[in-house]
Each structure stands twice: as C-alpha cells, then as structure tokens.
Amino acid sequence: MAKIRAALEKVIPPLQQWHGPKTSELLRTPGKFGLGQVPEKCQPDATTNVVCGFCSTGCGLNIHLKDGKAVGLTPSTDYPVNLGMACPKGWEALTPLEADDRATTPMIRKQRGGELEPVSWESAMSSFCSNFKNIQQEHGDESVAFISTGQIVTEEMAFLGALAKFGMGIRHGDGNTRQCMATSVVAYKQSFGFDAPPYTYQDFEESDVIVLIGSNLCIAHPIMWQRIERNKHNPEIIVVDPRKTETAVAATQHFPILPKSDLYFLYGLARVLIENGWVDEQWIAQHTNEYEAFCSHVQTFTAEQVEQQSGITAEQMLKLAETIHRGERVSFWWTMGVNQSHEGVRTAQAIINLALMTGNIGRPGTGANSITGQCNAMGSRLFSNTTNLLGGHDFANSEHRAKVAKILEIDEDRIPRELGMAYDQIVEGIHAGKIKGLWVLATNGSHSWIHQERYKEAMEKLDYLVVQDMYSTTETAQQADLILPAAGWAEKDGVFINSERRIGLVKKVAEAPAEALSDFNIFKLISHYWGCAEMFKKWSTPEATFKLLAELSQDQPCDFSGVTGYRMVDDLGGVQWPCKPSDVAGLASDNQRRLFTYNLFYHTDSKAKFIFAEPTEVAEPTSKEYPFVLLTGRGTSAQWHTETRTKKSAVLRKLYPASIYIEIHPDDAERLAITPNSLIKVKSRRATIEVTASVTPSVFPGQLFMPMHYAKANQLTQASFDPYSRQPSYKFCAVEIVV
Template identity: 75%
Template sequence: MSTPSHFLKQLIPPVRQWQGPKTDRLVRKPGKFGLGQVPANVVPDATTTMVCGFCATGCGLNIHMKENEAVGLTPATEYPVNLGMACPKGWEALTPLQAKDRATAPLLREQRGGQLEEVDWDRAMVVFCERIKEIQAKHGKESVAFLSTGQIVAEEMAFLGALSKFGMGMKHGDGNTRQCMATAVVAYKQSFGFDSPPYTYQDFEESDVIVLIGSNLCIAHPIMWQRVERNPHNPEIVVIDPRKTETAVAATQHYPIAPKSDLVFFYGLARLLLEKGYVDHKFIAAHCEHFDEFEKHIAQFTPDEVEKRSGISIAQLDQLAETIGAGKRVSFWWTMGVNQGHEAVRTAQAIINIALMTGNIGRPGTGANSITGQCNAMGSRLFSNTTNLLGGHDFSNQADREKVAEALAMNPELIPTETGWAYDQIIEGIHAGKIKALWVVATNGSHSWIHQEQYREAMEKLDFLVVQDMYATTETVEQADLLLPAAGWGEKDGVFINSERRIGLVKKVAKAPGSALSDFNIFRLIAQYWGCGEMFSRWSSPEHVFRILTKISQGQPCDISGIDSYRTLDELGGIQWPCRPEDVEGLTQDNQRRLFSDGRFFHANGRAKFLFSDPVEVAEPTDDEFPFILLTGRGSSAQWHTQTRTKKSAVLRKLYPQSIYVEVHPEDAEKLGIEPNDTITVHSRRAEVTVTAMVTPTVQPGQLFMPMHYAKTNQLTKASFDPFSRQPSYKFCAVRVVR
C-alpha cells in the first residue's frame, strides 16, 4: 500500500500557476452560439451537455469547448427540463469559476488571532488528521461533526458521509439542505412512507388548476414558470402568499394569507371541500388511512375561524374551494414559504391531505409537489448519510446497515445505529461545549444560518474549524483555522438530482485553479492520511462510486439499478428515479415519470396517511415594542443564496440592488414618515440593521420583506424550528422600524 505522501503525488498534478481570471474568455460580444455567450473570435471545436449548478430546476446547458476547456454556453434545446430556456444565473454559470478570490492552495491559521497562510497539501492533511484525532481522543468521537451542502455532486456527498461516519467515527453530521428541504423530506416520509416528490415538470403543462403556496415561482424558479406559461389548458393559477409577489401578479387568483396562518387556512379549506362534496371517497377508501380522524379534526376550522386567523374572507375561501373542486387535474406546489416555518411539516401535510382527499395524485397534472432549492438537495436527501443512511435506508435498521455494508464491502459494525444530530443541534452542541471541531463543506453558515450572530459565536468557540470551499473570502472562511481549496461546478464529474427526481450529469469542462482539488479527491486524500484508505480503495472515481450507489439503491423506492453508466444518463437527457433495469427501454419513448400512478404508496400496507395536529403559535409574536412581522425570501432571479457565486458576475450584479433594502407598505411608511429610498433601521430582539426603504404595496400593512441574499438579514431572524424536521423558521420574526 502506498504512503499518504506517495498517494498525494499521484493525486495532485504539477500545479499550474493561477494568474487570475481570463477576462477575454467570456467577453460579451455577438457570437455564433446565441446571445453573445461565446466570444466572437473563438470557434468552439466541441459541445457537451451538462446540468446547471445553481438551483434544483436542473436545466441542461450546452457547454462549448475549445481545446478541452469551456469557452461559453447556451441552453440545451432538447433537454427535457428547460427545453432551450435558461434564467440569468444559468447564462452566467461559467463566470464564477474565473473569480479573483478563488481558493488556490490550502490556508492554515497556526494560532488564534493569526493570519491564514498558505501551506502545501501534505501539511494541510497532517494538521487536519492530527488535530481532529487529538480532539476525538480527548473529548470522544462525538466531539467532531460536519456540516455539508446541497451544492456538490452526489458521489462526493456519499464519500463525505461514508468517510466521516464509517471511516473517521463521527456520529453527527448534517447538510445545509436542512435549511431548505427538511420539511418536505419528513412530510413525504410520514405521509407516503418515503421521501418521494411525485411529479414531473410536464405536470405544470397538464394541470387545469395550479396552486402555488409560499412559492414565488417567477423569481425563484423562472424556468418552471416558463413551463407554466406553456400550459395549453388556460389553467387557473392560484397563489397563496402574504406578499403580492411577481407570481401573484401573474396569477389568476391571489390569496394574501396572514403569515403563518397556513395550517388553520388549509384545515378550513379541507373542511369546506368536504362540505361541498369535492372529495374522492373511492380513492380514499382504496389507498389512504386515518381519513375519519382527519375529518373529525377539521370540523373545528369553520370559515369564520379561517377568516379571523388568515385574513381570507369567507367568500374568498369559497371561491378557492370551488376552483379546486371544479378542476379535473389540480396540482399543488410549495417551497420555502411553507418549509421554513415553525409548524412546517404539518402545513406541508395539510397540502398533501387536500391532494389525497380530492384524488389529485398519481395522474398527469396533479400532485402534492415540493419544489427543491439547491441544485443537488435531492442528492443530499438520499445519499449524504445525514437524514438517512445511504440510499434512503435507516441507520436504526440492522438489515439496512448490513445491506449497505455489503455493497460497500465494509464491516457493518462501523455504521452508526442512529442518525445523529440535526444542524441546529450541532450548533447548540458547540455552544454547550460538546462539539469541539467542525468540518464545513461548500456552505457558508456564517452568512446563511438563522440568528447569524449566534452561529458566528459558535464558530469562535470551536477548537478547530475546517472549511472546504472554492472561495477564500466567505464569511465562514474568515473564521476558519484551515481552508481546503475545492474545485467548483464544471471542474469535476458527478451527478445532481433535481426537484423532479431527475439524475443529470455534471462534467469537468474547466480546470480548477492552483492546487485546488475536487471534493472527491480531497476525501480520497483524507482517507489516506487518516489511515482508512484501504476501506475506500474502490472509490477511485465518481463513476465508480455512482455504480456503488446504484447497487445500494436496489429494492428501494429510489432504485436506480437500471442506470449502468454516465453514458446512459447523457444519452437520455437525465433519468428520473426509480429506474430499474426493466424501465430503461421505455425511457426512449417517454422520459417523464410520475409516482403513485397505481395508487400504491411506500408504507408497508401501500396506503398514504392523513396526518394532522393542532396549530401552535409562532415563537415570537408581534407586540407593542416590535409591532411588525419580518418576512424573508428570494429577492431576484439573479441572486442565489449568500451570493457567494452570483456576485462574481458583473452582469448579474446589475440585475439587483447592491445595498440591502426592506419593503414597507405605503400606509406604514406614511405613519412612520418614511419616504422611498430613505435610510431606516430595522430592529429585532437580536440586532439592528440599517437598510434602504422600498415603499411598495407588495407587502401588507404590518409586514416587512427583506431578501435573504444580503448578509445582514439573518442578524435579525429568530432561531426557532419545526419540531419534526428541525428546519429553521426564517419567515417570521417580530421587528420594529426607526426612521
């Protein structure tokens, strides 16, 4: 067996000197490949298609190559997701790779308070392993945890999850997908028996009623909105959202529900649908359970109670019930407006219950459909060893542990028997002194986590903070003791899984700068230096790991054992799970795949469950001192999360305000003496933030809205969590405004 240093020499090629961005490579001039995305003086010699690396829509992009390196891109016209369309972020997908602040070599802070200084990979690996082993020896293996991401490819997620938990003995690890999709995961698992979004994007075009809940589709997922616009059935488009968003303006019906009154609202809607006879009793009897208990539960949610709690009038509620009842193909769609709430799981299940009781599931144009956030959040959900054991298996199930261990050729005793802490519990563990070292991979929690200052304080309490990232300037890197420079999207191979469960390819079309490595090769290197390299000897390439994952998935609802190679994915334009061997032939005729068309769900008895609870109050209601509700969310289709990548593009920066702003209703502005573009201060119980006032009727009186992309926003938010999913409630906190 080779020594770690010998392995290092094999893994890292001679370092090419990083000279900064090649600005001439992406000069915007009229070009051969559409909208100026290829310089006019460059003639590509090849084109390859891969999946975009921003959101979970999962668009196909044609990458135009010259001498084996990307020189531009255009949307892929035949890819079944986007059909030749791309949002602003997609058009600029290559630009962040050329940023000036790329991490190009390992950086080490020798002493607290000192500077991060460049070291070689050997030194970085020795320090990484020695420091973590010392902490584990002193405080126990549970004293080290990781926080991962929905941004890296599934093979890297699986490698991190297996290396940390099976090879290094960590118990606790979670992903930043906890911030966006944990609610949908738990809701589907409890209701359907597995984390299983049932739809295909084709359903946007086949519905006659489209109900969007807490989803500003026009801005957050513009390609999905364009699929809605392709619908030939003149559908009713219903938006349920406190704000008059861009999507609400484009809709046929808007219900400006009071923030976090969703559960009362949907229980009342279900009650009214039942009274009007818009219930498929035959479907319920054949395929569901606990409906009788649900019927008794919703009896208390009268139209009067709904109006009192939600602000939606009895007449409006009646109109919505009639719209849904008259629909033949009704689809319900939700995203962060539902997921990021204090009772989010039960809210998502209230939506699922309405789809079930009206029989709107398993058919084209129907479904209770969660829209995912990050590009590979679905990959994280299935293959990261965070919310479940690899492939949707259960850590606590001995048969599952043995199956996974056999596929990995590992001792099943190495697999933990329980899942471990969620993201917020890990942060609490740091504050309590139980977590002493943290390994952060491709996420920027010092910007994005709720109650930001509390997170930053936690990072300072750690004995050792390792950050693995493609940039050297994120807020989390600024607090790190060790930075491991990683390749980004387009600089490595692997797969993403999008919102509709479609597995698509990511390809290496550019070289990582300096000595930066793919996350996959960083994990290989750590395994060697840690001393468990032999355990991962078969993990020689992403495609080899993908084949292992297909084997692990066998027999699961997410079975992808029929996908034998990356080439198959490439030829078919991605494949939705499940894909067993017998499914492959039919994909050439129809590459759209829905779940539950046979009425069978994933619980042992094949039935879906009606689940419900009594509504509870928000953690921080408004009062005389803090009379406004602060809402947060997507600000622009040109921004992405913490802007770590989108702000690298001059084009995208022109498409949104550079300074943080807050939306204020004109009535509130008049009372407070606030004029448009005034500088005002928003106070919560945790912080105060100076912002620019945007006076607009898009918010209701008593409510404010602030985009999440600005770092200051999460100084204000309150750390409260859904009890089932542990997902943060970003969408509601009490604030006051001072001119």
C-alpha cells in the same frame, strides 16, 4: 490530470503514523487510488451538455469549448427540463469559476487571531488529521461534526458521509439542506412512507388548476414558471402567499393569508371541500388511512375562525374550493414559504391531504409537489448519510445496515445505529462545549444561518474549524483554522438529482485553479492520511462511486439500478428515479415519469396517511415594542443564496440592488414619515441594521419583506425550528422600525 498531479507533487511522503500507500505511489497510479483521474476529454472545439449548478431546476446547458477550454454556454434545446430556456444565473454559470478570490492552495491559521497562511497539501492533511484525532481522543468521537451542502455532486456527498461516519468515527453530521428541504423530507416520509416528490415538470403543462403555496415561482424557479406559461389548458393559477409577489401578480387568483396562518387556512379549505362533497370518497377509502379522524379534526376550523386567523373570508374560501373541485387535473406546489416554518411539516402534510382527498395524485397534471431549493438537495436527501443511511436506508434497521456493509465491503459495526445531531443541534452543541471540532463544506453558515451572530459566536468557540470551499473569502472561511481549496461546478464530474428526481450529469469542462482539488479527491487524500483508505478501495472514481450508489439503491423506492453509468444518463437527457432494469426500455420513448400511477404508496399496507395537528403559535409574535412582521425570501432571479457566486458576475450585479433594502407598505411609510429610498433602521430582539426603504403595496400593512441574500438579513431572524424536521423558521420574526 497534469494539473492535479502538479498540485499533489508538492505533497511530501506522509508522516509515519499514518499507514497506507505513500503520496508518491498515489501520484504514480492515480487510477488505483482515484486521485487525478479525469474522464475522456472533450474534443478541443466541441459542445457538450452539462446540468447547471445553481438551483434545483436542473437545466441542461451546452458548454462550448475552444482549444479544450470552456468559452461560453447556451441553454440546451433538447434537454427535457428547460427545453432551450435559461434564467440569468444559468447564462452566467461559468463566470464564478474565474473569480479572483478562488481558494487556490491550502491555508492554515497557525495561531488564534493570526493570519491565514498558504501551506502544502501535506501540511494541511497533517493538521486536519492530527487536530481532529486529538479532539476525538480527548473528548470522544461525538466531539467532532461536519456540516455539508446541497451544492456538491452526489458521489462526493456519499463519499463524505461514508468517510466521516464509517471511516473517521464522526457521528454528528448534517447538511445545509436542513435550511431548505428538511420539512418536505419528513412530510413525505410520514405521509407516503418515503421521501418521494411525485411529479415531473411536464405536470406544469398538464394541470388545469395550479395551486402555488409559499412559492414565488417567477423569481425562485423561473424556468418552472416558463413551463407553466407553456400550458395549453388555460389553467387557473392560484397563489397563496402573504405578499403580492411577482407570481401572485401573474396569477388568476391570489389569497394573501396572514403570515404563518397556513394551517388554519388549509384545514378550513379541507372542511369546505368535505362539507360540499367535493372529495373522492372511493379513492380515499381504497388508498388512504386516517381520513375519518382528519374529517373530525377539520370540522372545528369554522369559517369565522379561519377568517380571523388567516384573513380569508368564507366567500373567498368557497371560490377556491369550487375552483379545485372543477379541476380535472389539480396540482399543489410549495417551497420555502411552507418549509421554513415553525410548523412546516404539518403544513406540508395539510397540502398533501388536499391532494389525497381530491384524488389528485398519480395522474398527469396532479400531485402534492415540493419544489427543492439547491441544485443537489435531492442527492443530499438520499445519499449524504445525514438524514438517512446511504440510499434512503435507515440507520436503525439492521437489515439495511447489513445490506450497505455488504455492498461497500466494510465491517457492519462501523455503521452507526442512529442519526446524529441536526444542524441546529450541532450549533447548540458547540455553544454547550460538546462539539469541539467542525468540518464545513461548500456552505457559509456565518452568513446564512438563522440568528447569524449566534452562529458566528459558535465558530469562534471551536477548538478547530476546517472550511472546504471554492472561495477563501466567505464569512465562514475567514473564521477557519484550515481552508481546503475545492474545485467548483464544471471543474469535476458527477451527478445532481433535481426537484423532479432527475439524475443529471455534471462534467469537467474547466480546470480548477492552482492547487485546488475536487472534493472527491480531497476525500481520497483524507482517507489515505487518516489511515482508512482500504475501506474505500471501491470508491476509485466518481463513476465507480455512482455505480455503487445505484447498487445501494436497489429495492428501495429510489431504485435506479437500471442506470448503468454516466453515458446512459448523458444519452437520455437525465433519468428520473426510480429506474430499474425493467424500466430502461421505455425511457427512449417517454422520459417524463411520475410516482404513484398505480396508487401504491411506500407504507407496508401501500396506503398514504392523513396526518394533522393543532396549529401552534409562532415563537415570537408581534408586540407593542416590535409591531411589524418581518418576512424574508428570494429577491430576484439574478441572486442566489448568500451571493457567494452570483456576486462574481458584473451582469448579475446589475440586475439587483447593490445594498440591502426592505419593502414597506405605503400606509406604514406615510404614518412613519418614511420616503422611498431613504435609509431607515430595523430592529429585532437580536440586532439593529440600516437598510434602504422600498415603499410598495406588494406587502400588506404591518408586514415588511427583506431579501435573504444580503449578509445583514440574518442578524435579525429568530432561531425557531419545526419540531419534526428541525428546519429553521426564517419567514417570521417581530421587528420595529426605528425612526
């Protein structure tokens, strides 16, 4: 508290045009306005459990404190997610907090092309509010947007979405979860009636057949892979992936389909299952719709066509279908290889269809299971106010708007009646001159967005760019007009929601540097200076906000109104939604829960839907000039997204190559006279970059693979998007090797 107050003491009384309590009053009564509040302190020498802030697995970490300061960590042995295991990133989770490039004070660029200069929080708030208000006054409310993240805690996501849309009148806002999970969100909503990943991690240990599609689990989610290794049923592990990934090598069966032939392959598999009678007709009739139309659809995907399009023979397809048929508990899992596609939604639904037609859902070891990417992508999906109204509600539903307005005690007219622009539409809106001001939080689009150079150009076209981040050195921050220094994971309180829908607790075990504030407290300051603080009087602390969100979730499929507060979450080792008051009594004996155990889905008739469509061509096929397919994905378990945090660790840096590389098949390398570790140039229609050649049979002839973590990678990728989810297709573009 003392440190936060010391930072805020530098804020002089606000300018007269903004109404509300003075900054001095905010400092004197932090409990009233939510500034400077911290939870009960841990003992000076103690151990406390927190949820890791890297990926969506949501592991429990024991943070060890000495004199009240976090000095080390170990994986929690009794947390139901990781059971004493941790990946390299988890072991190094505290290191990024100590980086010397942390953003420590607000910084302003006083003139275009000038240097960023440190300023007070007062000056930062004055600049933030006056610039955004001026843009809105001149160009309308729709001329300002925000791009959020899956990295901050749920309470902050909700506060941001409510502040921006209800308080500031910003209609357009999206999150970087659009890059990883939008496909699964839409697929689940359309098929099940709600965004509802049905599984629990225990299903990895209960399946006798595990089908992984577009998922390199060993590298991307190593703790989940270790859960598979704990499986005592000697499961068949089937990997469907163009590359011979680490997971494919460890599998019992690998089906190396041609890139982006997923729909041909999956519909062909469905046809084989139907023709052999290996489906659960009774279950289908009772619990699904549109099955007959689906059967008619897949009959056109003959063995010859499927082999031509996917490279998988009829014999291979029959073997796979037989394996699924013999399994009593079959689980289907997918991640970015499916999601990041020009037709990802229909591909995800083709996987869901396989689970439905074989009755593999709602039972232990089964399910159509999307694996999330970021640590709080699920929190973002439900509570960021981007893809839906708070709590999985619908902006267009008047009853939903009235419910949210009543609980939050705000005017219903403040709530928009429709969604704003998606991430890609915001970027294109900037290029078109429609978006003039942008607020970017805890994400680095100038590195991570598809067709990177076009994104960077968009940032330069803005009248005003604000970046709120824990680092001042990201590519996006270096383009900003204003940087707001934010606290990171373990420097604040809140909850993450992981892939299996488990709400896990994040605790403040370290102090943010210098004048950096939690995102929650930054939002409190903005609401005060903007003049809408009264609207958020109920959002006094992160835990008070959590209780608001629990109330908002009531009667929704994601209902966790039975979760009374942080202590309950902590004591139980996380809580999976739904968790109504009537569910609480059973949690002590069974804290592993899955959805659809009673075969009731979220459509009005309680049935799931078979959804399907004709395959479509990729936006950029190979050609004589660009003969190679470039695939991208995770490189090693020691790397994370744009490496903004993992590169801070000397230990993690030793576990992956320092410079960008590309995998090429030995036959292609020999034909082009490329030797291992030589420097080569790779060219797409957008850029040419120099990379190191890694000659390996893990890719097939005509295909190349490049890890996504390096800054150069997205100079090459092509801006293609799924029409339903607006998710970018990072996994396919046409390139040539310049020799």
